Amino acid sequence: MEIAGRTALVTGGAHRVGRALTLALAGRGADVYIHYNSSSGPAEATASDARALGVSATTGAANLSDPAEGPGLIEAATAALGPVSILVNSASGFPEDTLADVTIEQWRHAMELTLASAVFLTQAFAAALPPGDDGAVLNVTDMRTARPYRRHFSYIVAKGGVDAFTRAAAVALAPRIRVNAVALGVILPPPGEDEAYAERLAAGIPLQRVGGTDPVAAAAMALVENDFVTGEIVRIDGGAHLA
Numbered sequence: 001m002e003i004a005g006r007t008a009l010v011t012g013g014a015h016r017v018g019r020a021l022t023l024a025l026a027g028r029g030a031d032v033y034i035h036y037n038s039s040s041g042p043a044e045a046t047a048s049d050a051r052a053l054g055v056s057a058t059t060g061a062a063n064l065s066d067p068a069e070g071p072g073l074i075e076a077a078t079a080a081l082g083p084v085s086i087l088v089n090s091a092s093g094f095p096e097d098t099l100a101d102v103t104i105e106q107w108r109h110a111m112e113l114t115l116a117s118a119v120f121l122t123q124a125f126a127a128a129l130p131p132g133d134d135g136a137v138l139n140v141t142d143m144r145t146a147r148p149y150r151r152h153f154s155y156i157v158a159k160g161g162v163d164a165f166t167r168a169a170a171v172a173l174a175p176r177i178r179v180n181a182v183a184l185g186v187i188l189p190p191p192g193e194d195e196a197y198a199e200r201l202a203a204g205i206p207l208q209r210v211g212g213t214d215p216v217a218a219a220a221m222a223l224v225e226n227d228f229v230t231g232e233i234v235r236i237d238g239g240a241h242l243a
């Protein structure tokens with residue numbers, strides 16, 4: 001797939017990983033619709049940085065803890081920038097719960113935001129893709145679905161759902177739409193933690209360093225561009241799955 005000239009919608013595109021994916025798409029010539037929930041200032045800054053790369057960029061807010069908000073985002077992006085043919089599902093929560101203390105409400109919130117919002121956005125994306133066009137979906141998941149934490153229980157189970165959804169959607173939407181994922185390890189410090197915290201986490205993995213967003217963007221763009229790859233989940237984790 002040639003990214004130049006496409007319209008891409010990135011959820012959670014305002015900052016951190018989502019911003020890096022937005023700017024990678026813009027750098028390859030895609031117009032970008034930057035979804036945010038609470039980060040309106042960073043979303044505008046990312047849009048301005050995308051425009052400086054020579055593409056059109058628009059921002060739009062939605063609280064995806066209600067997955068019914070997803071279809072409206074596709075409509076808004078299409079109205080602003082034309083038909084969306086690349087969808088990046090990056091928005092997620094990162095709750096602290098464990099199996100012992102998770103409440104039904106917390107569980108539902110994690111499933112709605114991290115899994116159901118990606119499912120129903122993808123459904124709306126596929127329904128809106130003009131006949132004859134091809135499309136690509138990129139999900140952002142976590143390498144820890146295969147080696148779970150004790151904490152972040154509802155998050156990691158929801159991300160496990162994203163893994164299964166990636167494969168199921170790849171089958172359901174072929175051949176017109178490819179669906180792939182990147183499974184991240186220690187890429188940035190978690191919100192509220194500093195660089196030293198991430199470095200301590202990274203000390204125990206084979207490549208012994210924090211990844212940063214460049215390797216994520218490189219793998220994500222390769223998955224979007226490669227027309228013979230679907231249902232693939234690529235770990236960007238410095239070898240953490242081997243440790």
Ligand SMILES: NC(=O)c1ccc[n+]([C@@H]2O[C@H](COP(=O)([O-])OP(=O)(O)OC[C@H]3O[C@@H](n4cnc5c(N)ncnc54)[C@H](OP(=O)(O)O)[C@@H]3O)[C@@H](O)[C@H]2O)c1
Pocket residue numbers: 011012013014015016017018035036037038039040062063064065089090091092093094113140141142143184185186187188189190191
């Ligand atoms: N950072 C890492 O090292 C790492 C590791 C493994 C996996 N990941 C995955 O990579 C993706 C991006 O991670 P990150 O660390 O860059 O994200 P982050 O800093 O945790 O930010 C979460 C993102 O999700 C959005 N979001 C949160 N609640 C939302 C809601 N109710 N409705 C809509 N959007 C909402 C936020 O938007 P606003 O800021 O606008 O509210 C923000 O863009 C996530 O899927 C995450 O699970 C990251």
